[in-house]
Amino acid sequence: MIYLDHNATAPVKPEAIRVMAEAIQAGPLNPSSVHSAGRMARKIVEQARTKIATVFGAEGADVIFTSGGTEANNLAICGLEGYNVMVSAVEHYSVLKPAREAKIIPVGADGAVDLRELEIILKRSGGKCFVSIMLANNETGVIQPVREIARLTHDFGGIVHSDVVQAAGKIPVSLGDLGVDMMTVSSHKFGGPQGAGALIVKKEIAVSPMISGGGQEFGLRAGTENVPAIAGFGVAAELLPENLRRMEEIKVLRTYMEKEIKSFAEDAKIFGESAERLANTSCISMPNVKAELQLIEFDLAGICISSGAACSSGKVLVSHVLQAMGVAKPEAETAVRVSLGIDNTKAEIDEFIAVWKNLYARVNGQKLAA
Amino acid sequence: MEKFIRPGKWAEISSMKPNIKLPIYMDYQATTPMDPRVLEAMLPYFIEKFGNPHSRSHSYGWEAEAAVEKARKQVADLIGASEKEIVFTSGATESNNMAIKGIGHFYKDKKNHIITVVTEHKCVLDAARHLEQEGFKVTYLPVQQNGLIDLEELKKAITDKTVLVSVMAVNNEIGVIQPLKEIGKITRERGVFFHTDAAQAFGKIPLNVEEMNIDLMSISGHKIYGPKGIGALYVRRRPRVRLEPLINGGGQERGMRSGTLPTPLIVGLGEAATLAQKEMPEEYKRVKKLSDKFYNAVAREIPDVFLNGDEKNRYPGNLNLSFAYIEGESMIMAIKDLAVSSGSACTSASLEPSYVLRSLGVEEEMAHTSIRFGIGRFTTESEIDYAIEVIRSNIEKLRQMSPLWEMVQEGVDLKKIEWAAH
Numbered sequence: 001m002i003y004l005d006h007n008a009t010a011p012v013k014p015e016a017i018r019v020m021a022e023a024i025q026a027g028p029l030n031p032s033s034v035h036s037a038g039r040m041a042r043k044i045v046e047q048a049r050t051k052i053a054t055v056f057g058a059e060g061a062d063v064i065f066t067s068g069g070t071e072a073n074n075l076a077i078c079g080l081e082g083y084n085v086m087v088s089a090v091e092h093y094s095v096l097k098p099a100r101e102a103k104i105i106p107v108g109a110d111g112a113v114d115l116r117e118l119e120i121i122l123k124r125s126g127g128k129c130f131v132s133i134m135l136a137n138n139e140t141g142v143i144q145p146v147r148e149i150a151r152l153t154h155d156f157g158g159i160v161h162s163d164v165v166q167a168a169g170k171i172p173v174s175l176g177d178l179g180v181d182m183m184t185v186s187s188h189k190f191g192g193p194q195g196a197g198a199l200i201v202k203k204e205i206a207v208s209p210m211i212s213g214g215g216q217e218f219g220l221r222a223g224t225e226n227v228p229a230i231a232g233f234g235v236a237a238e239l240l241p242e243n244l245r246r247m248e249e250i251k252v253l254r255t256y257m258e259k260e261i262k263s264f265a266e267d268a269k270i271f272g273e274s275a276e277r278l279a280n281t282s283c284i285s286m287p288n289v290k291a292e293l294q295l296i297e298f299d300l301a302g303i304c305i306s307s308g309a310a311c312s313s314g315k316v317l318v319s320h321v322l323q324a325m326g327v328a329k330p331e332a333e334t335a336v337r338v339s340l341g342i343d344n345t346k347a348e349i350d351e352f353i354a355v356w357k358n359l360y361a362r363v364n365g366q367k368l369a370a
Numbered sequence: 371m372e373k374f375i376r377p378g379k380w381a382e383i384s385s386m387k388p389n390i391k392l393p394i395y396m397d398y399q400a401t402t403p404m405d406p407r408v409l410e411a412m413l414p415y416f417i418e419k420f421g422n423p424h425s426r427s428h429s430y431g432w433e434a435e436a437a438v439e440k441a442r443k444q445v446a447d448l449i450g451a452s453e454k455e456i457v458f459t460s461g462a463t464e465s466n467n468m469a470i471k472g473i474g475h476f477y478k479d480k481k482n483h484i485i486t487v488v489t490e491h492k493c494v495l496d497a498a499r500h501l502e503q504e505g506f507k508v509t510y511l512p513v514q515q516n517g518l519i520d521l522e523e524l525k526k527a528i529t530d531k532t533v534l535v536s537v538m539a540v541n542n543e544i545g546v547i548q549p550l551k552e553i554g555k556i557t558r559e560r561g562v563f564f565h566t567d568a569a570q571a572f573g574k575i576p577l578n579v580e581e582m583n584i585d586l587m588s589i590s591g592h593k594i595y596g597p598k599g600i601g602a603l604y605v606r607r608r609p610r611v612r613l614e615p616l617i618n619g620g621g622q623e624r625g626m627r628s629g630t631l632p633t634p635l636i637v638g639l640g641e642a643a644t645l646a647q648k649e650m651p652e653e654y655k656r657v658k659k660l661s662d663k664f665y666n667a668v669a670r671e672i673p674d675v676f677l678n679g680d681e682k683n684r685y686p687g688n689l690n691l692s693f694a695y696i697e698g699e700s701m702i703m704a705i706k707d708l709a710v711s712s713g714s715a716c717t718s719a720s721l722e723p724s725y726v727l728r729s730l731g732v733e734e735e736m737a738h739t740s741i742r743f744g745i746g747r748f749t750t751e752s753e754i755d756y757a758i759e760v761i762r763s764n765i766e767k768l769r770q771m772s773p774l775w776e777m778v779q780e781g782v783d784l785k786k787i788e789w790a791a792h
Binding site for chain 1: 393395397398400401402403404409413416417420421422424425426427428429430431459460461462463464466467491492493494496497500592597598599600616617618619620621628629630631632633634635706709710711
């Protein structure tokens with residue numbers, strides 16, 4: 001089995017599994033309990049919090065643990081009242097859906113947010129602004145100019161949030177360097193367990209909770225902390241520098257893959273190719289072959305890829321990301337996402353290329369003959 | 371918790387029972403240790419079966435999805451529901467928030483009143499207060515001295531504007547079981563939704579959504595020897611209960627709760643539910659026996675120790691006792707060989723007396739000396755014996771040092787004393 005769907009979820013790192021198993025076997029751990037078991041739980045959670053703050057350049061900011069990226073994005077969007085919300089057209093649904101009345105910032109054909117458009121929207125808006133733009137797109141890997149976006153938004157007195165779920169572990173991510181006020185992180189996209197994420201918030205930003213109750217997480221997120229998962233999250237975060245070091249190798253593999261495909265099929269298209277992209281992600285159109293058909297073919301060959309975001313629960317929708325980039329529906333329907341991880345080998349990529357070429361030739365060859 | 375092993379203060383007891391590890395965990399309402407069988411079921415889903423259950427294009431995803439669906443059935447089976455009625459959440463706190471705010475928001479144009487109880491978990495009360503700020507009317511039903519609600523009061527409180535009644539199944543601080551079946555009968559007759567926070571009841575006492583006419587039920591994983599970070603909300607399909615989601619996004623859980631489902635945690639919850647279902651009669655009997663032994667030795671044999679909450683309608687794994695004529699803090703210090711809590715874990719760091727005990731009419735001094743003793747799956751008889759001994763010897767010691775106790779022994783009525791200001 002060849003796994004090329006790391007943007008959906010990544011294998012959990014053995015080091016993270018080890019600390020989780022240790023935390024589970026250590027006994028019953030509720031960090032709010034004042035007895036020794038409770039204090040041990042508290043220590044585990046606070047150590048992970050410090051690790052995550054350090055790794056993401058967020059010393060001094062609050063790391064609010066949540067059940068994952070989706071909840072953290074919802075908290076960021078719903079946690080501030082009285083703001084004019086602006087989000088990019090290519091955000092993950094966990095930003096788009098809660099931001100019901102948001103103004104949509106368009107992207108160019110390369111998938112990057114148009115800064116001039118943002119400036120126009122900010123100028124027209126007046127009042128308090130809240131801008132949420134992801135650092136890297138989950139479907140295309142396109143990296144947004146978040147630093148510039150933050151600077152511009154701050155010039156207008158606004159607040160900036162960035163969903164860095166897909167960027168974390170693939171490019172360096174620092175709250176301080178990006179200059180944003182809030183950041184969403186998810187554990188299972190970089191080798192931590194599912195069921196843990198965080199909203200990192202600068203101290204001066206007053207967020208109100210979405211899930212209230214026992215007053216955990218500075219009163220911003222009630223519920224018994226998921227101690228083992230948080231421990232695994234912290235350890236995986238600590239291992240991110242190792243991931244980053246390996247990104248060059250991954251980039252070499254991806255470049256090789258894209259080159260091979262394009263040299264074989266001139267009409268194949270890589271979406272977001274001209275923009276700055278994550279090293280591991282490739283969104284490829286195979287002309288005249290619908291994504292569903294490609295997925296079946298690759299699955300039969302033992303290769304795991306996807307047609308875009310994993311979430312839409314079975315519904316095969318045309319990607320809103322590609323549509324926002326001006327890709328016509330028939331072409332968008334032929335796109336698949338390949339997302340590599342640090343364990344993928346050249347042999348695996350060769351196999352992917354072989355299956356790709358074979359299917360392309362079969363369908364388009366028939367077409368030419370007919 | 372190997373690292374907690376140390377020579378006991380009560381050397382003679384320790385030498386009699388060499389297998390006791392200190393401190394003895396008696397805080398099963400705060401959280402429970404994971405059953406090793408649950409961990410075993412989870413591990414493959416961290417390691418080789420790590421897929422995203424929403425990935426529809428490859429076998430890693432299908433494998434994870436199949437595991438999620440199996441767990442959904444395991445959870446549903448335990449409460450007599452259909453698997454289509456189970457929505458996975460991050461835990462009971464989220465489930466409670468989702469049920470109360472979600473119902474409120476969905477039906478707000480037609481109805482604007484909800485009913486809950488003063489002794490509910492903080493997250494239910496907070497969610498209700500949140501609706502109040504949005505213009506809802508909320509009735510907080512009082513409880514009787516035994517901690518149970520008065521059904522007549524409930525009937526009177528329901529109006530044609532009432533959309534939801536939220537009453538917890540088993541109270542986290544005092545363990546009393548509310549009359550769910552009777553409540554469900556009333557709410558069904560009056561056409562009002564019935565939500566129950568079953569975080570402390572699910573897997574411990576029999577619950578059936580059909581027999582009890584429950585429309586929404588909050589479920590927690592880590593209270594039943596399953597993992598933390600996972601829970602569920604039961605949402606009735608017939609007659610259909612609709613709610614506005616709390617967390618929006620990728621549209622997982624049929625749009626009711628977005629976010630990647632954490633497969634290993636869900637597998638753990640499912641396994642924990644099945645184990646609870648299989649072992650419930652046996653486990654209940656065992657817990658009851660230990661609880662009775664503890665209760666008889668502590669509350670019956672030591673003078674001036676009182677049980678909080680109804681004696682009969684209760685889950686035996688939760689005994690909340692008040693020790694008269696002792697200072698609360700010295701009590702906690704003296705029994706530090708027992709990992710116990712003075713009430714809810716969420717508020718256990720604060721010195722405020724419990725609002726649950728206060729609403730039972732327990733006086734402030736008594737509320738300060740109240741301790742919740744939790745008995746669970748891994749509590750042994752020798753641990754109970756040890757705990758009894760720890761309490762017996764310390765109560766005596768503390769009371770001998772207490773001037774109040776001395777006065778009571780001399781026949782002084784403490785309530786009639788006028789204390790000088792200081």
